[in-house]
Amino acid sequence: MTYVLAIDQGTTSSRAILFDGGLTPVATAQEEFPQIFPQSGWVEHDPADLWATTAGTCREVIERADIDASKIVAIGITNQRETTVVWNKETGHPIHNAIVWQDRRTADACRALRDAGHGEMFTDRTGLLLDPYFSATKLKWILDHAEGAREAARRGELLFGTVDTFLIWKLTGGQVHATDATNAARTMLYDIRKGRWSQTICDLFDIPMGMLPEVKDSAADFGSTRSDLFGRPIPICGVAGDQQAATLGQACFDPGMMKSTYGTGCFALLNTGETLVKSNNQLLTTIAYQLDGKPTYALEGSIFIAGAVVQWLRDGLKIIREASETQPLAESADASQSVVMVPAFTGLGAPYWNPDCRGAVFGLTRNSGPSELARAALESVGFQTRDLLEAMRADWSGSDAAPVLRVDGGMSASDWTMQFLADILGAPVDRPKVLETTALGAAWLAGMKREVLPGQAEFAKTWALDRRFSPEMSQETRDSKYAAWQRAVSATMAF
16 A cells, blocks of 8 residues: 655645545644734744644654555645745745735735836736735845845845745755746746746846746656655655645646635636636636646636634634534524625735725624624625636636536535525535545645556546535525625725
8 A cells, every 4th residue: 555645734734634545535634833913914924833833744644644654655745825935045044934825014015016017017927916915025025124135145045935845945855946837826926928937027026036946847856855754755746836736636627617715715716728818807817737847727716814704703703612613603693684794804805906905894783793793704705706706707708618616625614605605606516525625636746746646537537526505595685695795895995
């Protein structure tokens, strides 16, 4: 029996999942780490926490499975995207905390670039919008604010990476400085048409290109782990950003197939195949995956707050102790009340891209309480997903060929939330038996590269349905509720 180890380094925790040759999870380990909020709208991680929890969960999962590391034929890595790390290439020490994808500190810098007329250039080359979400302005901020960073970068002493790159560097003992095309495509430094780092953009930000990692296919040789970590070297053969890995785990290989992942945020990807579709509705054009040197493109809509709104109910309002409590609360909510929550805690993502607005709740009465707030929080996820799908339909006529949405991630386990999603979309929602599609996609990439797992066609046949949620809401109710959401978003942005 051989195994593939998937590292899933997320926004709030690191996980390791061991898959057997049939892609069945046999052991899992997970560890949360602190979130750092230096100012309102700023979010950081200590890179030492990212590394320690990753290495620790990998060791733990091997122990739990009670196997020898020699049985693990490959490692696949999937990661929170856009989060930015800069470290000294001699010592390996980060020069600043990692700036997380949710961080909005560079909003003014992005606005200045747009006002200077650079927006169209960025979108044409990178497929992205000028927004604090992406890595480029985070990297520039670190170089501008960490003491001596600019000079050290010019001397060639510093390296940049998204989290996958930092973990590869640490796992290989500093032997490999590399990323894959899906992560590179999220930096706002990578030309997705030409498949290389953009000299023009790097010059604009005064970023030495020597800091940037080598860009490889999603299934490629990323080196081997240090022998002292797990008792023997293990090859790293698959890397993809978390949403692209979920797209692979959902077997969305055909143009027109769509998936939506509900974790801290929500991310919907629509496979557009070899066609690079430029959005007219503020969606992102990105790389879904790259195999054998050939990119497959996608349209993506990013929602900053999905599962995080449930965390806010728990940690901010303290009206629940566990996420699972939201479903019975929502079920008990007063149907006569129309409470709408816009969870713009760190601004609004697609299709609005407003980094400055903040969250709001509308329609409160004296009788509104935890049940109504819980229902509004869960409904906000459905409303935001519909925003994305409406934009995708407008951008790409082929999207009508995909009336079914495949879902995954922690929130997809909530039957109530998924039923509301189907209702507000007016389309079926399919939940697979394996919800950990992000780790599954990373494992498949690594195992496929090592030729111990099947190729695309055979892998797609293994996708299995757990439950289909079909729309039950009347068209009149659907339209009324969505119109109320749109009014609430307009009012939030106006405020």
